[in-house]
Amino acid sequence: MAKIPFQAARGTRDLYPEDLVLVRHLERTARNLARSCGFAEIRPPLFEETRLFRRSLGESSDVVDKEMFSVPRRGEAQGDSYTFRPEGTAGVARAYVNGGFAARAPLQKWFYLGPMFRYEKPQKGRERQFNQFGVEAFGSPSPILDAEVVDLAMRFFEALGFGAELEVRVNTMGDAADRDLWRARLAEYFEPQLEQRCADCRQRFQRNLFRLLDCKQAQCIELNAQAPRLKELLGGASAAHFAGFLEAMRALGRQPVEDAGIVRGLDYYTRTVFEVHYPQLGARSALCGGGRYDGLVEEVGGPPTAAVGFAIGFTATELALAELELPPAAQLADLHAELAPEVFLVAVTDEDRLPLLGLAGHLRAALGVPVLLDYRDKSFKAQMKEAGKSGARWAVLLGPDERAAGEVVLRDLQSRSEERVAQEDLAGRIAGATAQA
């Protein structure tokens, strides 16, 4: 490859107009769906004080341990460093507290769209900057809310065209007390068998006990079969919550798959946790993760507040869509039509260029549609070529004859038919024809 002085930073990519067609489609789908469920958009800053993430995600999480994009502060006292958000929940919870919602309007259902940052080694389906769609609902411990949140995630993928194989896997992490008990039991159970387990598991035993449960090594899977199950240690309130959640899911017509291996990587989860999978995609089938985090708001300085949410990564979603050949060709063509101009103005001679510029301004103001013309001194014929290639519906031709008569030639580039139209009637004529079609 030729020597290029600069390139996009590792793990980042440029989204060109062509790429944004799909991104906007995802965002539009997310916005419409979220709004229909009563979620309002929120946009917290892209970076926060580092300690917010340390506190909320947990010191031992991989994200905090080695994946943070942090920048030192300068000249501002000895403040904490800043970190570009590796996920959305912590910042949204912080915003909830700062906005004083706990006191004035505790029930809030919010969603966000935007980039997240993790300092990881990039590979397929993983970037250092990636977009997420997430929702967070604060102020209710009701399992009905959990179910509605999960349902929203499912509907997002359904709206994009994912088929009936879409699957939601659920589990419960219990509350803090349940988890302490479970952690102790697991430690007792795992310790004597460490010798027989894989090296990764011996590492995990120190770092994050729960992760031993979703190890993929054959011998570890076997050993996990007899491991103490949280479900059996669950306190009454947590058990009732999980049962209520499953019931609400059924009321929504969902059949969640219970999977004790769903153990999310961040510390803040309590009770309900879930992932949306599309098994057809194999190893990369997880498209969405989320759950309840009743302790987080308090953790970041607010009053005890129940909350539940999820995050969907667009990188994985885009990969999955490509795999499934979605959106279908016809819809994709419609989406790409956004890039095409409506009208392309063509000058027959150089003397027609300035009058055409005036006409362009007039049409843009009157119609509010994209109107293009040539800026490269192309010949009349070349301009026609460009008009055709641009995907414009209409070509408007202006030559000396038309100029003398105060008219233009309006050509329909699809039907190849054309007519002469008075310049003052042009906008109305185009608007009329478009409305008819």
Added chain:
RNA sequence: GUGGGUGUAGCUCAGUUGGUUAGAGCACCAGAUUGUGGUUCUGGGGGUCGGGGGUUCGAGUCCCCUUACCCACCCCA
């Protein structure tokens, strides 16, 4: 952080056992007589063969280093 693969025009790739001025398709630009597009034809611009070093009479082709990207592991969206 660990391991593997790849790196030739904007894009997708050819380049024989190392041998003269490095090619194709697509894209781009311009023409194919007088004011009309998407097909076709002709012509054109564009590459220090990722970078550095070495072997050789001679390297895109062999060796070493380096860098970027990709893929897998870890972990996750």
